[in-house]
Amino acid sequence: MRLGINLGYWGAGMDGDNLAVAQEADRLGYDVCWAAEAYGSDAATVLSWVAAQTESIDVGSAIFQIPARTPAMTAMTAATLDSLSGGRFRLGLGVSGPQVSEGWYGVKFDKPLARTREYVEIVRKAMTRERLSYQGEHWTLPLPDGPGKPLKLTVHPQREHIPLYIAAIGPKNLEQTGEIADGALLIFPSAEHIEDTALRHIRAGREKAGKTMDGFDVCPTLPLAVGDDVSALADMFRPYTALYVGGMGSRKQNFYNQLAQRMGYEKEAAEIQDKYLSGDKQGAAAAVPHQLIEQTALLGSVERIAERMQAYAAAGVTTLTLSPAGFTLDERITALRAGADALELAGLA
Numbered sequence: 001m002r003l004g005i006n007l008g009y010w011g012a013g014m015d016g017d018n019l020a021v022a023q024e025a026d027r028l029g030y031d032v033c034w035a036a037e038a039y040g041s042d043a044a045t046v047l048s049w050v051a052a053q054t055e056s057i058d059v060g061s062a063i064f065q066i067p068a069r070t071p072a073m074t075a076m077t078a079a080t081l082d083s084l085s086g087g088r089f090r091l092g093l094g095v096s097g098p099q100v101s102e103g104w105y106g107v108k109f110d111k112p113l114a115r116t117r118e119y120v121e122i123v124r125k126a127m128t129r130e131r132l133s134y135q136g137e138h139w140t141l142p143l144p145d146g147p148g149k150p151l152k153l154t155v156h157p158q159r160e161h162i163p164l165y166i167a168a169i170g171p172k173n174l175e176q177t178g179e180i181a182d183g184a185l186l187i188f189p190s191a192e193h194i195e196d197t198a199l200r201h202i203r204a205g206r207e208k209a210g211k212t213m214d215g216f217d218v219c220p221t222l223p224l225a226v227g228d229d230v231s232a233l234a235d236m237f238r239p240y241t242a243l244y245v246g247g248m249g250s251r252k253q254n255f256y257n258q259l260a261q262r263m264g265y266e267k268e269a270a271e272i273q274d275k276y277l278s279g280d281k282q283g284a285a286a287a288v289p290h291q292l293i294e295q296t297a298l299l300g301s302v303e304r305i306a307e308r309m310q311a312y313a314a315a316g317v318t319t320l321t322l323s324p325a326g327f328t329l330d331e332r333i334t335a336l337r338a339g340a341d342a343l344e345l346a347g348l349a
Contacts (some may be wrong), residue, residue, distance in 0.1 A: 001313040001348045002031035003339060004321035006062060006221050007050075010041030017329040022050045024333050026057040028340045029349075032090060034062035034185075034221075034321060039104045042068075044077050051085035060090035062185050062221070062321075063167045067096055067107035071119045071139065075126035079157040087158030092185050093119065094167035097249045109253075113176055114138065120164065120180050127162060129153045165219065169255040171201045178205025183217030183319075188244070188256060190295040191311035193263045194220070199316050213316070220312070221321040223297040226338040230300045234293040236325055238285035241293055245269055246276025246284045265292055298322065302338050306346040313348050 005025045007018045022033045033054070035046040047059040059081070064074055074091070082089040095101070095116055098109035118136040126132050131150035134141045142148030165183040168174045177184045178201065186198055199218065206213055223240065225233040244256040251273065260269040268289050276284035298305045312320055320343075324335035343349045 001309065001317060001343070002319045003029075003343055004032040004034060004060075004219065004319050005030055005336065006034040006036065006321050006323045007046065008323065009036050009038060010046050017332060018046075019050065019053060020329055021324065021332055021336060022054055022057065024336055026054040028337065030057055030336075030340070031319060032058040032060050032321070034060045034092065036062055037065060037068075038096075039100055044081065047081060047089070048084060051081065051088060056088075058088045058090055059085060060092050060165070062092040062165075063094035063096075064092065065096040065100070065105070066093055066116060066119050067101040067105040067109075071122035072126055072132065072141070074119075075123045075153060076155065078123070078162050079127060079153055079155040082157040082159060082162050083155060085158070090163045090165060090183075091123070092165040092167060093123075094185070097255070098253050099249060111138070113172055116166065116173075117176060117180060120166075124164070126153050127157060129156070163217070165217065168198075168202075169259050174198055174201035175205040175208070178202035178216065179209045180205075182215070183219050186218070186220035188241075188259055188263075188296045189220035189222065189312075189317070190263060191308065191315045191317075192295060194312075194315050194317070197259060197262050217319050218317050219319040219321055220317055221323060223325055224305070224322040224335050224339055225297065225299050225325040226302070226305070226335050227299075228301065230294065230304075231290065233299040233325075234290055234297070237293050237297055238288050239281070241288045241296075242272055242276055242281065242284040245288070246272040247281075251277060260292065263292070263295075265289060268292070298339070298342075302342045302345060305338065305342040309342055309346045309348060313346070 035043045037043040043061045051059045078091045095112040101107050101109040115138050118138050122134050129152050131152045133150045163182045165185050166177040166181045167185040168177040227233050245260050248256050257269045271287045272284045322339045324332045326332035
């Protein structure tokens with residue numbers, strides 16, 4: 001099992017330290033460094049900044065938002081980043097959510113599965129550098145009855161095939177991801193539940209495409225915090241968990257809330273959402289069950305984290321992406337090193 005790190009969003013308060021964290025991960029042999037975007041920083045700029053100042057670690061978008069860019073633009077960005085980084089770029093895509101898609105980008109959040117499938121097909125076709133033409137429900141290239149003509153990408157990516165990942169949560173999206181992508185970006189993964197909540201759906205998609213799980217990268221992201229008091233460490237992530245389970249998306253379209261329900265937290269997920277949407281964020285955080293945090297984060301000593309890593313590897317995870325927690329750079333670096341030490345202790349390095 002390989003390790004990755006996720007720098008999160010630029011502008012989240014730890015910007016000055018992120019490069020040092022990425023460089024230390026590079027030195028420690030971490031496999032990939034991911035960056036996110038929502039409606040603040042864009043991931044492409046951050047990744048180019050990191051790639052320019054690291055040596056061997058891959059850089060990946062987790063995610064480029066599908067409503068933010070045309071598929072041809074995404075192909076251009078992916079090819080450019082792969083070329084500039086010396087073949088170290090991984091393309092992660094996701095549909096975002098209805099509030100961001102429609103409120104920020106002005107793009108209807110309809111038929112996300114069909115839109116994702118078409119998007120991936122166009123991106124892949126563009127990156128082969130053949131002349132781009134496409135007839136779909138959501139995109140038609142070139143536009144009919146106009147001056148447009150089929151064009152081909154002028155930039156040569158470093159590699160013939162840039163790995164393509166999709167951020168997926170729901171069963172249908174997970175199945176399609178297994179069918180059309182090279183990897184899945186997962187959030188709030190529990191080693192105890194990941195087979196039922198994710199892997200069986202991905203496997204079904206692979207089978208539909210006539211493929212096995214061989215070569216498919218199962219890549220969940222987990223917060224990481226090192227220390228002796230597991231309860232206190234878990235409390236650090238209460239606001240984070242409450243934000244996603246309670247406040248991401250609308251009451252009817254919160255994919256993270258639905259995931260918590262599928263993990264057996266139906267009553268708790270409803271309470272968290274009710275409190276969060278009513279403005280009681282502190283109450284929502286308090287309502288997050290300790291067990292949910294403990295199951296979806298790596299907490300405690302290096303030995304305890306190593307045991308949890310073994311459970312994730314046994315469950316089928318191939319790249320474990322860590323978000324090292326800490327209020328200072330030293331704390332984040334310490335957590336990063338503990339992650340590498342735990343992987344070695346677990347016999348997974």
